[in-house]
Amino acid sequence: MANILVVGSANIDLVTRVQRVPKPGETLLGRSFDTVPGGKGANQATAAARLGAATWFAGCVGNDAFGEMQRRNLSAEGIDLTHLHVHPSEPTGTAVILVAEEGQNSIVVTPAANMGIRPDDLAGMAEVFARVDAVVMQLEIPLDTVEAALDLARRHAVLSIVDAGPAQQVPDAIIEKADVISPNETEAEALTGVAIQSLDDAREAGRELLERGARRVVLKLGAMGALYIDDKEWVHVPAFSITPVDTTAAGDAFTAALALVWKERRPGDALAFANAAGALAATVAGAQPSMPTRAAVDAFLRTQG
Ligand code: RIB
Numbered sequence: 001m002a003n004i005l006v007v008g009s010a011n012i013d014l015v016t017r018v019q020r021v022p023k024p025g026e027t028l029l030g031r032s033f034d035t036v037p038g039g040k041g042a043n044q045a046t047a048a049a050r051l052g053a054a055t056w057f058a059g060c061v062g063n064d065a066f067g068e069m070q071r072r073n074l075s076a077e078g079i080d081l082t083h084l085h086v087h088p089s090e091p092t093g094t095a096v097i098l099v100a101e102e103g104q105n106s107i108v109v110t111p112a113a114n115m116g117i118r119p120d121d122l123a124g125m126a127e128v129f130a131r132v133d134a135v136v137m138q139l140e141i142p143l144d145t146v147e148a149a150l151d152l153a154r155r156h157a158v159l160s161i162v163d164a165g166p167a168q169q170v171p172d173a174i175i176e177k178a179d180v181i182s183p184n185e186t187e188a189e190a191l192t193g194v195a196i197q198s199l200d201d202a203r204e205a206g207r208e209l210l211e212r213g214a215r216r217v218v219l220k221l222g223a224m225g226a227l228y229i230d231d232k233e234w235v236h237v238p239a240f241s242i243t244p245v246d247t248t249a250a251g252d253a254f255t256a257a258l259a260l261v262w263k264e265r266r267p268g269d270a271l272a273f274a275n276a277a278g279a280l281a282a283t284v285a286g287a288q289p290s291m292p293t294r295a296a297v298d299a300f301l302r303t304q305g
Contacts, residue, residue, distance in 0.1 A: 002260050003132040004053040005158075007122070007149045008041015009114040009140030010074070010084070011093040012066040013248070013287050018098050021106050037073045038095055038287030039114070040138040040165055043249045047256030047277065047291040048136070049077040056128050058083035059141065060116035066092035067113070073288060083125055087113035093140070103244030103282065109140060109166060117141050119148035129156040134259040138163040143170060150177035159263060163255040164191060176213035182258065183209075184220040184251055202227045203234060218258060218271065220251050226275055228267040237271040240279040240304055249287035254278035257297065276300050 016030040037046075045057040057079050061067030063086050070092065074081055090113040098106045122145065129135070135153045137146045137160070146162065153160035154177065162174060164183035167190035175181055175191075183205075185196040192208035194201055199221075206217045206229035219227040225239040244250075257277035261270045276297050284290035292300075 002053040002134065004048040004256070004259055005056040005058065005128055005132040005135045006041050006045040006048065007058045007117070007135060007141070007145065008044065008138045009039040009093055009111065010042035010059045010061050010070045011039035011095045011109060011114070012036070012069060013038035013095045013097050015097045015099060015248070015286065019101050021098055021100055034286065036286040036289060037070055038249065039070070039093060040140055040163060040252055042070060042074060043252035043287045043291060044136050044138070044163070044256040045074060045079050046077050046288045047253045048260060049079050050291050050293045051257055051260050051277065051297065052294040053260055056080040056083065056132065058117060058121065058125065060085040060087050060113045062087050062090055062092035062113040064091050066094070083121065083128070085116060085121060087116040090116060097248060099246050099248065099285075103247050105246065105248045107248070111140055114141050117145050119145050121145070122148050122152055125152070129153065129158060132158055133263060134159040134161060136161045136163065136255060136259045138165055139168055139170065140166060143174060147171070147173055147177065150174065159259070161255060161259050161262070163251065164188070165251060172212055175209060178214070180216045180218055180258070180262065181209060181214050182218040182220060182255055185222065188219055196221070199224060199227065199236060203229065206234065220254055220278070226254070226271040228271055235268045235271065237268055237275055240275060242279045242283055244282040246285040246290065247282045249290055250278040250282040252287070253281035253291050256291075273297065273301070276304070
C-alpha cells in the first residue's frame with residue numbers, strides 16, 4: 001500500500017448546472033444547484049484514499065459549517081486529518097462552479113481559509129514526511145508553503161508532484177524543486193505563454209518548462225490525453241473515449257492516480273492508469289463524489305483492453 005501526503009486546499013463547491021455559460025451582463029436560469037465537497041487538495045486526498053493509499057491531508061478550513069462538512073467527508077474516507085488546521089477568522093474556501101450541458105465547467109475559487117496553511121505548519125510534520133512515498137501539492141494555498149513542502153520532500157527523499165492548478169505563474173523555485181510538475185492546457189499556457197491547441201503545442205510547452213528547470217512534466221490534455229516529457233524522452237498516451245457528465249476534478253483524480261503508481265510503473269503505463277481515473281471522474285457529477293475507487297479503475301482498464 002502506498003502512503004501519500006496531500007498538502008493543499010479544501011473548498012466547498014457551489015455548483016449550478018446550466019445549459020451554457022452566460023455572456024457578460026446576461027442572467028440565465030440554472031437547472032439545478034448542489035453544495036459539494038471539493039478543493040483540489042481535498043479531492044486529490046479523497047482520490048488517493050479511494051485508490052488504496054494510506055492518506056494524510058494538511059490544509060486549513062474555516063471555523064464554520066463548510067469546514068465541518070469537509071472534515072466529516074475526509075474523515076469518512078479514512079484520511080488522517082491531524083494536520084488539517086482551523087483558521088481563526090477566515091471562512092472555508094469556496095468554489096462557484098458552472099457546469100454546462102456538455103460537462104465542461106467554469107470555476108471561481110475564493111481561497112479564504114486555504115491561505116492559513118503556512119510553511120511553519122509543516123515544521124511539525126517530519127514524522128509524516130518520513131513515512132510517505134509521495135507528497136502531492138497544488139496552487140490554491142500559499143506558494144511559500146508549496147515550496148516548503150517541496151524542500152521537506154527533498155530532505156526526506158520523497159517523490160513530489162505539483163499539480164499546477166489553478167492557472168497562474170509560479171516562481172522558478174517551485175518548477176525546479178518538484179520531481180514532477182503537472183499542468184493542464186490552461187495552466188501550461190499560464191506557465192509558459194504557449195497556447196495549447198495540439199500535441200505539438202503541448203510538447204513546446206513541456207520543453208519550455210524543462211528549460212525553466214523542470215525535471216519531469218506531465219501535461220493533462222483532456223480529449224488529447226496526457227503527455228510525459230523529460231530531457232530524454234516524451235510519451236503521449238491518448239484519452240479514453242467517454243461521455244463526460246462533469247469534468248470537475250477529473251484532473252485531481254488523474255494527479256492522485258499518478259502519485260499512486262509513479263514509482264512502480266514506466267511513464268506510459270502510469271499515464272494510462274491516471275487517464276483512466278480522470279476519465280471515470282468525468283462520468284460522475286461533483287468533485288469528491290466522482291473520485292473513483294481502485295476497483296473501478298482496474299475494471300475500467302480491463303474493459304478498455
Ligand atoms: O479541480 C476541481 C476543484 O477546483 C474544485 O473542486 C474546486 O473546489 C476547485 O478547487
